[in-house]
Amino acid sequence: VTVERIISEVSRTYSVSPQDIRSTKRSAQISTARQAAIYVVREITQMSMSAIGEEFGGKDHSTIVYSIQKVEGLMENNPVYKETIEDIIRNIRNS
DSSP: OOHHHHHHHHHHHHTOOHHHHHSOOOOHHHHHHHHHHHHHHHHHHOOOHHHHHHHTTSOOHHHHHHHHHHHHHHHHHOHHHHHHHHHHHHHHHTO
């Protein structure tokens, strides 16, 4: 599974472009999609934090850690959000 594939699935789910996910734009929708993509990349590929950071426009590994923790927190407190993330992972694994 490639990072491209994950980003395209997340961008479809959140209705933002793959370019936006990789960009430095900070609108709420794009940031949420980017954090979800980072989390899913980590879940599926087990890439290192710094390698994931490189894929997302040279982000620092601490930014990647923050994104993953943020998604985990949201998943704990929001069953609908958790279902969305799990659906994305399922769609990627089954494609």
